[in-house]
Structures are given as C-alpha cells and as structure tokens.
Amino acid sequence: MRPSKRDELVQKALDAFYRNGFHATGMDMLVAETGISKTSMYKHFRTKDDLILAVLRLRDERFRNWLYRRMEDLADTPKGQLIAMFDALGEWFEEQGFKGCMFIKASSEYQEPTNPIHMQSADHKRLLEQHFTALAADAGYKNAAALARQLLLLKEGAIVTAHLGHTDDAAKDGKEAAIALLAAHG
Amino acid sequence: MRPSKRDELVQKALDAFYRNGFHATGMDMLVAETGISKTSMYKHFRTKDDLILAVLRLRDERFRNWLYRRMEDLADTPKGQLIAMFDALGEWFEEQGFKGCMFIKASSEYQEPTNPIHMQSADHKRLLEQHFTALAADAGYKNAAALARQLLLLKEGAIVTAHLGHTDDAAKDGKEAAIALLAAHG
C-alpha cells in the first residue's frame, strides 16, 4: 500500500480548509488546488466529511506536536513551559496566514454535539487539557486540573481574540494573565 | 414606513443562522422557516451578506444589553459585576439551544479581515472590551485596560470551551480565574 497520494491530499486539503473554511471549500476547488482527481479523492474517502475528519486528525497531530515542542524549547521547567505557551502562541499569531484555531472553526460550522467533526474537535481540546494538567501537576500545583482548565480558557480566548484581530497582542495579555493565575495557585 | 416585516425577518433569520450556521443556511431555508417570501427579503436586503450584517447588528444589541443588565442585577459594585459576568455566562451556557458565540462563528465563516461581517464581529468584541475597561476603571484598578483585556480572554475562552462541550463548567473555571486576576491587579 502506497498511501502517498492520500497523504498529499489530506495535507493540501488542510491548507485549503484552513484558508477558506469548510463549507466554503468545495470538492471542485480541492481538485483545482491539489491537482488530484475527484475520482481518486472519493476512492480514499467516501464523503467530504470523512476527508475533513482525516484533515483534523493531521491538524491535531501537527499542532500539538508543534506546541508541545515549542513550549519545551522555550522553557525547561513545567511552570515555565505553561507560561512559554503564550510566547509560542504569539509566534503563531504573527505567522502570515494565521487564521485562528481550526478546531474552533470546525465546531462552529458543524455545531451539533453528536457530529463526528464536532466531537473530534472536542477531543483535540481534551488532549490539550490533559497535557496542561500533567504539566501543572509536575510543577507541584495543588489543584492542577482546575489550573489547567483556567489556562486553557486563556489560550482559547487568546486565539479567538487574535483572529478577530481587534487586539494588538492577545498573546501578551494571555501570558500576563497566566503568570497571575500561576501565582494565585502558588 | 412600517418595517415590521423587516424586523420579523431579521429576528427569525437570527435564530436560523445561530442554529445552523451562515453558509449552511440557504435563503430557501429562510423562506421555509420565516414564512416570508424571497421577493420580500430581497426588497429589504440586496444580498444575503447584507441580511447577515443586519442580523449581527441585532444580535450585538440584544446580547450586550442582556449581559450588561444581568451583570448589574447580580452585583452592585463594578468589581462585583466583572465577576458576576461569569455567573451570567453560566446561565447562558445552560440555556437549551446554546450554540456558542455568534460573532466567533461569523468570523470563522468569513475569515478575511476586510470582510464586513468579520469586521462587524470584531466591533462587537471591541464594545465589550470598552465596557469592561470602564468597569475596571470605576473599580479603581490601575491598569484597567490590561485587566479588561485579560478578562475578555477568559470570557471568550469560556464560551468556546462551553460550546465545545468538553468541560463540565467553563463558567465556574472562568469565574475563579477572574477572581484571581482581580486580586493580582490589586
């Protein structure tokens, strides 16, 4: 099995969906942008939704890998990494082509809680929360779970605010708030 | 001029767009749901986007009125109102039919920063930030603007997290974080 075409499709579809949105990106547009035939697409994925699920799977893997690694590179203590998350987010916000969180957008376009796309987006956030909880516990915080959830609120809020583009530096605001939260949980 | 039909259309379109999303709600679906003829719709609004802008205008007015009033009802000091915001949000999250923030969803479906729908969504957040800043200043906080922006991050994060539905009580997490932030700002 040589699934290289399939991977290529998922990767290029990720770009298109991230740039244009899910409903606004038709399969014909994907054909035009990826150079892959529609017949081939539907050999790999039975429906557009299945393709979207594969795209979200790739995005989850890539994003979490990138974020976790960047946090580790920027700080060596668990507490430092939780703070450094907002520096990493700041770098992301500055990237050209930044268009917010793909999972927030996915859950915005597929709202029903039972929709697989919605559920998979929720899974992504759950994994983030678990990672933050582990870091907070490592750092010795008493109520690590609550602290992690609060930091997650700041992270999601910073992404949304940065995408709305009405704030100069949502990452900096998030970082300062995170530092205050960590001190309060001290 | 009797704009009652127009108002009725905007109000019912708000419900439909909030429930189904913007791209996923076609004009024919609006005809079916509102009972208003398509011809009449296009007499009031030249395009679907114009209708969406009117819907967002109504949503902004209703939501801010509701939130500000609820905050005032739940607390009588400016500081207390900032905290009570998260109790108000918690009530909202519990409402049947809660589907997240309409402006976050609008900016997710119309991503280009120059798109009027995106810009109007950003305006809504700006007005919220101004209100929070005024409250923080009234409460005597030194860096009222920064505090307001941080609280806004918590609010947006709580809404997104509640909509993703992976957390039991995003409002409670937001409230506890807000209390900690207020304490940190002395």
Next chain:
DNA sequence: CTCAATGTTTACTGATCGGTACAGTTTGTT
C-alpha cells in the same frame, strides 16, 4: 512481460446555491 492496483480525464447526476422577473394579492390610508 503481465497483471493488478492506483491514478487520470471527461462527462454527468439531481439538488441546492444566491438572486431575479413577473403577475397577482393583501393592506393601510384617504
């Protein structure tokens, strides 16, 4: 070389998209 898997092109389906044309009906005012 051969065979089978995987890919391609082209054309197509029925449904739906946003938006319009047009003729007829309801409604409020005088």
Next chain:
DNA sequence: AACAAACTGTACCGATCAGTAAACATTGAG
C-alpha cells in the same frame, strides 16, 4: 371606493454543490 405600497407565489437563471460512471493511463511487483 380607490389608490399605492407592501407582500406573495411561482417559475426561473446560471453557478455550484457533493458524489458517480465509465473508459483510459500510469506504475510497481512477480
């Protein structure tokens, strides 16, 4: 009663939607 404004129903436009059919080309392994 009469008139105009507002609204309705129906039918339509070209474009696009997700998805399929069928015939042909490319490729890699035995």
